[in-house]
Amino acid sequence: MNLINMDAENRVVLNVGGIRHETYKATLKKIPATRLSRLTEALANYDPILNEYFFDRHPGVFAQVLNYYRTGKLHYPTDVCGPLFEEELEFWGLDSNQVEPCCWMTYTQHRDTQETLAVLDRLDLDTEKPSDEELARKFGFEEDYYSGTLSWWQRLKPKMWSLFDEPYSSNAAKIIGVISVFFICVSILSFCLKTHPDMRVPFIRNVTVATPSNYTAWTLDKTSTNAHLAFFYIECVCNAWFTLEFFIRFVASPNRWDFIKASVNIIDYVATLSFYIDLVLQKYASHLENADILEFFSIIRIMRLFKLTRHSSGLKILIQTFRASAKELTLLVFFLVLGIVIFASLVYYAERIQANPHNDFNSIPLGLWWALVTMTTVGYGDMVPKTYVGMFVGALCALAGVLTIALPVPVIVSNFAMYYSHTQARANLPKKRRRVLQMEQPRGPDNT
Numbered sequence: 001m002n003l004i005n006m007d008a009e010n011r012v013v014l015n016v017g018g019i020r021h022e023t024y025k026a027t028l029k030k031i032p033a034t035r036l037s038r039l040t041e042a043l044a045n046y047d048p049i050l051n052e053y054f055f056d057r058h059p060g061v062f063a064q065v066l067n068y069y070r071t072g073k074l075h076y077p078t079d080v081c082g083p084l085f086e087e088e089l090e091f092w093g094l095d096s097n098q099v100e101p102c103c104w105m106t107y108t109q110h111r112d113t114q115e116t117l118a119v120l121d122r123l124d125l126d127t128e129k130p131s132d133e134e135l136a137r138k139f140g141f142e143e144d145y146y147s148g149t150l151s152w153w154q155r156l157k158p159k160m161w162s163l164f165d166e167p168y169s170s171n172a173a174k175i176i177g178v179i180s181v182f183f184i185c186v187s188i189l190s191f192c193l194k195t196h197p198d199m200r201v202p203f204i205r206n207v208t209v210a211t212p213s214n215y216t217a218w219t220l221d222k223t224s225t226n227a228h229l230a231f232f233y234i235e236c237v238c239n240a241w242f243t244l245e246f247f248i249r250f251v252a253s254p255n256r257w258d259f260i261k262a263s264v265n266i267i268d269y270v271a272t273l274s275f276y277i278d279l280v281l282q283k284y285a286s287h288l289e290n291a292d293i294l295e296f297f298s299i300i301r302i303m304r305l306f307k308l309t310r311h312s313s314g315l316k317i318l319i320q321t322f323r324a325s326a327k328e329l330t331l332l333v334f335f336l337v338l339g340i341v342i343f344a345s346l347v348y349y350a351e352r353i354q355a356n357p358h359n360d361f362n363s364i365p366l367g368l369w370w371a372l373v374t375m376t377t378v379g380y381g382d383m384v385p386k387t388y389v390g391m392f393v394g395a396l397c398a399l400a401g402v403l404t405i406a407l408p409v410p411v412i413v414s415n416f417a418m419y420y421s422h423t424q425a426r427a428n429l430p431k432k433r434r435r436v437l438q439m440e441q442p443r444g445p446d447n448t
Contacts, residue, residue: 336372
C-alpha cells in the first residue's frame with residue numbers, strides 16, 4: 001500500500017489544451033532549466049481539486065515535447081506549422097536545434113518559405129491599391145497623417161509616386177503604365193529598324209574628277225548611309241517621355257538614394273543620358289574617324305526592356321529565379337569551362353594523330369570555339385573533326401555538354417515554381433484579417 005502511495009506521489013498530471021497527460025516527476029527533471037522541470041503547487045495554473053496543472057497550449061506539439069522528456073529525442077509533428085512548433089518549444093523552454101536529423105529537413109522547410117516570402121515582399125508584387133495609412137508610413141508622414149496636418153506636397157507626393165511607379169494602384173496609373181510600355185516598345189523598335197538598309201538614306205557627295213582629255217567632271221559618290229530623319233524625331237519624342245517620367249519618379253520617390261541605386265533606374269537614366277550624349281557627338285564629333293564606334297554605346301537603350309519588370313510580376317519572378325540560382329549557374333559555367341578546355345586539347349591532338357591535310361584545328365584556342373559550340377549543342381559546322389579519333393572526341397564532347405547543361409535545370413525550374421506558387425498564393429490571400437486580441441495569462445509567483 002505504501003509503495004502505491006509513493007508511486008502516486010511521484011506522478012504528475014498535465015492538462016494541455018484539454019488533453020490530460022500523466023508522467024513521473026523524475027521524467028520532467030531529466031531536462032533541467034525548462035518550464036516543466038520547475039513545476040510547483042504554488043503556480044496559478046495548478047488545480048488542487050483535480051491535482052493537475054493546466055496549460056492552454058497546443059496538445060499535439062506537447063505530445064512530442066513530453067516524448068522528448070521520456071526518450072531524449074525530439075521529433076517534429078508533420079501536421080503542425082513550423083513557426084507554431086518553434087513558439088511551443090520556446091514556451092516550454094526547449095531548444096529547437098535539438099530536433100532529430102530524421103525530422104530536420106521537414107522541420108526547416110518553413111524557414112525556406114519565410115525567406116521566399118521575404119524576397120517576394122522586397123519584389124513588391126502586390127497589385128492592390130495601398131491605403132492612405134500605408135502610403136504615409138512609406139513616405140515617413142505618419143505623425144502628420146495621424147494629426148491631420150499634411151501639407152499639399154505631402155498629399156501630392158504619394159499620389160505622383162503611385163501614378164508613375166505603381167501601375168496597378170488606380171485606373172490612371174494603369175493608363176500611365178500603358179503609355180510607358182508603348183514608348184518603350186516604340187523606342188526599341190525604332191532602334192532596331194533604323195539599322196535596316198531599306199530604312200536608311202544614302203549620304204551622297206559631288207566629287208570632281210579629271211578626264212583623260214584634261215577636262216573636269218563631277219560624279220556622285222555614296223560614302224555612307226544615315227538613318228531616316230523620321231527615326232530621329234521618334235527618338236526625341238520617346239526620350240522626352242522617358243526624361244519626364246524619370247524626373248517625376250525621382251522627385252516623388254520615398255527615398256531618392258534608394259531610387260538612384262536601383263538597377264532598373266540605373267538602366268533608365270544611363271539609356272536616356274546616352275541619347276543626349278549621342279546628340280552632342282553628332283553635332284560636334286561627327287567629323288572624327290572613330291565617331292561610329294561611339295554609337296556602339298547607344299546599345300544600352302536596348303536594356304530599357306528591363307523596365308517592363310515594373311509592369312509584369314512574371315518578369316520579376318524570372319529575374320529573382322536567376323538570382324536565387326546563382327550558385328547553380330556558377331557551377332554550370334565552371335564545368336562548361338572545364339569541359340571546353342579538356343575537349344579542345346583532346347581534339348587538337350586527336351586530329352594530328354592521323355594524316356589530315358584539311359585539319360581545321362590548327363591550335364588549341366581554335367579548338368576552344370569548337371568545344372563551346374559542341375557542348376552547348378549548337379553545332380555551326382564551321383569546324384569539324386575529320387579523323388576517327390577526333391570524331392570519337394567530338395561525340396564525347398556532345399554527350400558531356402548535354403549532361404552538364406541538364407544538371408542545374410531542375411534546380412532553376414524548382415526555384416521558379418516555388419516563387420510562382422507563393423506569388424499565386426499571396427494573390428489569393430485576403431488583404432484584411434480579423435485581429436485576435438492578446439489576453440494576459442494568469443501567472444503565479446514562480447511561473448517563468
